Amino acid sequence: MRRPAAPLPLLLALLALSALLAAGCSWFTDGDAPGEKAATPSITIDPAPGSRQAPTTRGLTVRTSAGALTGVAVSAGGAPVAGRFDPGRTVWRSDHALTPGRDYAVSATAAGPGGTRASATGAFRTFTPAQTFTVAAVTPSPGETVGVGMPIIVDFDTPVKDRVSVERALEVRTDAPVEGAWHWAGDTRVIYRPRRYWPAGTKVDFVAHLSGVRAAKDVYGTSDHGVRFGVGRRQTSAIDTRTHRMTVERDGKVVQRMAISAGMATTREYTTTSGVHLTMDKANPVRMISPNRSKGDPGYYDVMIGHAVRISNSGEYVHAKDNVWAQGRVNVSHGCVNARPDQAAWFYSTSLRGDPVVIRGTDRELEWDNGWGYWQLSWAEWLAGSALHDDLVRDSGENAGDTLRRSL
Numbered sequence: 001m002r003r004p005a006a007p008l009p010l011l012l013a014l015l016a017l018s019a020l021l022a023a024g025c026s027w028f029t030d031g032d033a034p035g036e037k038a039a040t041p042s043i044t045i046d047p048a049p050g051s052r053q054a055p056t057t058r059g060l061t062v063r064t065s066a067g068a069l070t071g072v073a074v075s076a077g078g079a080p081v082a083g084r085f086d087p088g089r090t091v092w093r094s095d096h097a098l099t100p101g102r103d104y105a106v107s108a109t110a111a112g113p114g115g116t117r118a119s120a121t122g123a124f125r126t127f128t129p130a131q132t133f134t135v136a137a138v139t140p141s142p143g144e145t146v147g148v149g150m151p152i153i154v155d156f157d158t159p160v161k162d163r164v165s166v167e168r169a170l171e172v173r174t175d176a177p178v179e180g181a182w183h184w185a186g187d188t189r190v191i192y193r194p195r196r197y198w199p200a201g202t203k204v205d206f207v208a209h210l211s212g213v214r215a216a217k218d219v220y221g222t223s224d225h226g227v228r229f230g231v232g233r234r235q236t237s238a239i240d241t242r243t244h245r246m247t248v249e250r251d252g253k254v255v256q257r258m259a260i261s262a263g264m265a266t267t268r269e270y271t272t273t274s275g276v277h278l279t280m281d282k283a284n285p286v287r288m289i290s291p292n293r294s295k296g297d298p299g300y301y302d303v304m305i306g307h308a309v310r311i312s313n314s315g316e317y318v319h320a321k322d323n324v325w326a327q328g329r330v331n332v333s334h335g336c337v338n339a340r341p342d343q344a345a346w347f348y349s350t351s352l353r354g355d356p357v358v359i360r361g362t363d364r365e366l367e368w369d370n371g372w373g374y375w376q377l378s379w380a381e382w383l384a385g386s387a388l389h390d391d392l393v394r395d396s397g398e399n400a401g402d403t404l405r406r407s408l
Helices: 008-022 163-168 341-350 379-384 389-394
Strands: 043-046 061-064 068-076 083-085 091-094 103-111 117-125 131-133 135-139 152-156 170-174 180-184 189-194 203-208 214-216 219-221 225-231 235-240 245-250 253-261 275-278 281-283 286-289 302-305 308-310 317-320 337-339 356-360 405-407
Touching: 043 103, 043 117, 061 068, 061 103, 068 083, 068 091, 135 225, 152 203, 163 170, 163 180, 163 189, 163 214, 170 189, 180 379, 245 341, 253 341, 286 308, 286 317, 302 317, 308 341, 317 341, 337 341, 379 389
Parallel strands: 131 219, 170 405, 235 356, 317 337
Antiparallel strands: 043 061, 061 091, 068 103, 083 091, 103 117, 135 152, 152 189, 170 203, 180 189, 203 225, 214 219, 235 245, 245 253, 253 337, 275 356, 281 308, 286 302, 308 317
């Protein structure tokens, strides 16, 4: 019996299908290129979820194998953890090391080609170190208003052997661009100094991000430390021991001229040091005792001196003394700079810690580590004391120190 012929539309469809199969045709989803299959993102979290002894120094990293990360949320003990994406949003990294002995929770999402999606969550705990270290002291004090030459001095309670890691964790933020760098003065002290004096009125925020940072073998930080302070007006003083004169300028204008008497220079200890000093502290009065002498020895003294502003660790002050016969004429002191009582009181009342006092005219140079003589070092010498010296030299010139500076 003869079968009826297939309807023409069905016949045409069958012929078209046969032609496609013969040509090796493949199917793809919307957004895929012909011959390709949509790549589903795969999200990885490092440290791995489930870890109970996760390392801290590498921080936290979230990656996607395809597409881009659309969101990353991280918390530690319920507090959010700061981080940032790379330009392509394929990687998210925490800004700092992880805090030891802390539970972390991570949630991430990603979008891939062709509308594919992926998500991942996880939790881990960082290890607890056997030994810890922290900041013992910071100068200046929180909220202090300082002079334009003021350094940031950080003292640690434990010797730091891994200076690179610790220095990288120290952040100085300013409300205007300021170039500066750190300089190590031993295993427990590091000092920050701008390349040039701070601009007057600068607001400075210092943060030591020490949580999870390795200071030495098996020694880690477990907490951060921060200090905010402000720079006041620009007051600088110039002292010439040869002319016996002191000139004080404020914001570029002369505000005081003083007749002074400096060290008599009969011995090294009685010679005023030349160089860039900084005012360190002040008291009214200060007890001054002759060094290396006992009562009854020639040259022994034990006196109370008024309106004394300290400028070094070798016993030098700018202070009051009622010997106007010598001031402006001859150097007769034991190394200090003395001025008329009313002018010394004025200088005392107007001084901030960190005001530069530049002395010239003697043959005894101020050592860079005598008090706060840090401006005695050239910028190249200062950079040489940084654990990040090679990085700073590579970025030298107008960009030196940018890796250590942020803007508020």
